[in-house]
Amino acid sequence: MSEKTKTGVVANELRSNKKPWIYSLGLVLFLLCVLTVIYNNAHNKIINDRATKQFNEVAEMRQKISEEISAVAADLVYFSHSSLALETLAHLDPSAKEYLASLMRKIGELKKSFDQIRVLDAKGKEVIRLNQRADQTMAILAETELQNKSDRYYFKDASALPPEHIYLSRFDLNQENGQVQLPLNPVIRLATPIHSAAGQLLGVGLLNYRGNRLYELLNKMSVHEGDLVYLLNDAGYYLWHPNHSKEWGFMLPERSAFNFAKDNPQAWNLIHAEETGSFSLASGEYYFSTFELAPSADFKVTISEKITLLMHVPSRIIDESSHLLLVGLALVFLVLAPILVFLGWKLGVSQNRQAQLLSKLAFEARHDALTGLENRKAIMEHLEREVLRFYRNKKPLSVGFIDVNYLKRVNDRLGHEQGDEMIKGAAKAILDVIRCSDNAARIGGDEFLIVLPECSIDGANQTMQRIEKMFASFGRRINADWSLSYGCSQLENDDDSAEKAVARADAKMYQFKQAQRQTVKP
Numbered sequence: 001m002s003e004k005t006k007t008g009v010v011a012n013e014l015r016s017n018k019k020p021w022i023y024s025l026g027l028v029l030f031l032l033c034v035l036t037v038i039y040n041n042a043h044n045k046i047i048n049d050r051a052t053k054q055f056n057e058v059a060e061m062r063q064k065i066s067e068e069i070s071a072v073a074a075d076l077v078y079f080s081h082s083s084l085a086l087e088t089l090a091h092l093d094p095s096a097k098e099y100l101a102s103l104m105r106k107i108g109e110l111k112k113s114f115d116q117i118r119v120l121d122a123k124g125k126e127v128i129r130l131n132q133r134a135d136q137t138m139a140i141l142a143e144t145e146l147q148n149k150s151d152r153y154y155f156k157d158a159s160a161l162p163p164e165h166i167y168l169s170r171f172d173l174n175q176e177n178g179q180v181q182l183p184l185n186p187v188i189r190l191a192t193p194i195h196s197a198a199g200q201l202l203g204v205g206l207l208n209y210r211g212n213r214l215y216e217l218l219n220k221m222s223v224h225e226g227d228l229v230y231l232l233n234d235a236g237y238y239l240w241h242p243n244h245s246k247e248w249g250f251m252l253p254e255r256s257a258f259n260f261a262k263d264n265p266q267a268w269n270l271i272h273a274e275e276t277g278s279f280s281l282a283s284g285e286y287y288f289s290t291f292e293l294a295p296s297a298d299f300k301v302t303i304s305e306k307i308t309l310l311m312h313v314p315s316r317i318i319d320e321s322s323h324l325l326l327v328g329l330a331l332v333f334l335v336l337a338p339i340l341v342f343l344g345w346k347l348g349v350s351q352n353r354q355a356q357l358l359s360k361l362a363f364e365a366r367h368d369a370l371t372g373l374e375n376r377k378a379i380m381e382h383l384e385r386e387v388l389r390f391y392r393n394k395k396p397l398s399v400g401f402i403d404v405n406y407l408k409r410v411n412d413r414l415g416h417e418q419g420d421e422m423i424k425g426a427a428k429a430i431l432d433v434i435r436c437s438d439n440a441a442r443i444g445g446d447e448f449l450i451v452l453p454e455c456s457i458d459g460a461n462q463t464m465q466r467i468e469k470m471f472a473s474f475g476r477r478i479n480a481d482w483s484l485s486y487g488c489s490q491l492e493n494d495d496d497s498a499e500k501a502v503a504r505a506d507a508k509m510y511q512f513k514q515a516q517r518q519t520v521k522p
C-alpha cells in the first residue's frame, strides 16, 4: 500500500472515529439552541404577561377608587341638595331638620363608611352632626355638642364654591382640637355648598369619608406575591405603604423622612413625566397611574388632590421567575441531553459501520482476496490510463505476464493450502521486486499481470527475472521446487492497445513455459 493511500486511510479512520462525537455534540448543541429559543420566548412572554396584568390591575384599581368616590359624592349630593336641607337651613319647616337628620343617619348606617356627616349653616355652625359609633351605627349629636367650624379650611373652601360644586379635601388624618386623632383616622372630606333657589348661600353639606374603606379596596387588589403597592400624595408621601409605619409622613413629624420622592428621585421623575406608564430600574419594574382623587365627570368638582397608585415588582421577584424558568429548562436539558448523546453516538457508530462496509465492498470489487493485489478489472483500467499517457508522452510502457508453474500438481499432491502459499509467495515476490510506480494484479488462478510505466521491455524482463529468482528462493525455504513462467511486451505505437500488449506478453509467457518444459523435466 502506498504512503499516500495509507495517509488517506488514516484520515478516513480518524474522521470515522470522530463521527459519534460529532453527532452527539451536534444534537446536544441543537438541544441547547432549541432551549435557548424557548427560554427567550417564555421569558418575553412572562415579561409581557406581567406588564399586561399589572397595567390592568392598576387601571382597575383606579376605576374602583373613582367609583367609590363617586358613590360618596352621590350620597353627599343626595342629602345636601334635598328639599329637606333647604327647608332646614332656611327655617321653613321646623320638622324638616328631624327628617333630614334621620335621612343622614340612614345613609351613614347603610354605607358604614362615614366618620361624620354634617350640615353647617352659612356661618359655619353645625346644624346637624352625626358621628359614627364603634359598632358603625350613627349617633345624632345633641344641640349642646354642636360646634362652630367657620375657621376650618374645608368650610371656607366649600362655602366659596358655585352652587352644586363639590370640594374634596386632601386625603389626610382626622384632627380633633388641633391634634391628630388616635388611633390614626385617615379621612377625605367631601363638602358642597347649599344655596337657596335665589342663589343665596344657606350652608354647607359635609361628609368625612373613612380612608380605611379605600384601604379595603387596595387590599383586594390581586397582586402577585412579593409585589408592593403604594399610594402616594402629590408630594411623594405615602398614603399607603406595605409597612404602615411609613405612612402619613406629611402629618406626623416623626415619620417625615419616609417619602418616596426622596427615597427614589429617579423613579419619582419618571412618574411625573406621564399620567400612566411603567419603567424599569435596577430595583425592579414600576407600574403607575396618577389621577385625581375625585368622583366621575358627572359631578362638578372644583378642588381635589392628585394621587399616584404605584405598583413595584422588585427585581428579586423578576429574577425568581427567570430563575425558575432556567431551572425548568436545565432539568429538561439534563433529561434530554443524555438521550441525545446516546442517539447521536448510535447514529455515528452505525454510519461508521455502513461506511466501512461500503469501502470493504468497494475494495473487494477491485482486489483479490487471497493476495490483496488488484484484480483483472482494476489493473486493466489502470493499464488503459497508462496507455493513454503513453500515447501522449511516448515514454516506454511495458507489461509483464506471469504464470506460476505446476500449481495444479501442488494442489493435488500437497493440498490447496500449499497451493495458496505458492500463490501468496508469487504475489510477495512481485511486490518485493516491482517499483512503487508499478502495478500488479492477480488476473487468474495462477496468473499475474504487472504494468511497468517508464520501463522498456529489457527492464521488464530483468524485473521478471528478479521476481522469478525471489519466488524460487521462497520455495527453497520450504524445500519446494517453485518456478514460474513469464513474458513481457512493450507498447509500440499509437495503434497499439492494452489488450494487444497483454496478449503479446501472454504469448511470450507461453513460449517461455514451453521452452522451460523442454529443458526442465517435472
Ligand SMILES: Nc1nc2c(ncn2[C@@H]2O[C@H](COP(=O)(O)OP(=O)(O)OP(=O)(O)O)[C@@H](O)[C@H]2O)c(=O)[nH]1
Residues within 6 Å of the ligand: 370, 403, 404, 405, 406, 407, 408, 409, 411, 415, 416, 417, 418, 419, 420, 423, 444, 445, 446
Ligand atoms: N490453491 C489454489 N489453487 C488455485 C487457485 N486458483 C486456481 N487454482 C488452481 O490452480 C490450478 C491451475 O491449473 P493450471 O492452469 O493447469 O496451472 P498449472 O498447474 O500451474 O500448470 P501450468 O500453468 O500449465 O504451469 C487449477 O487446478 C486451479 O483449480 C487458488 O486460489 N488457490
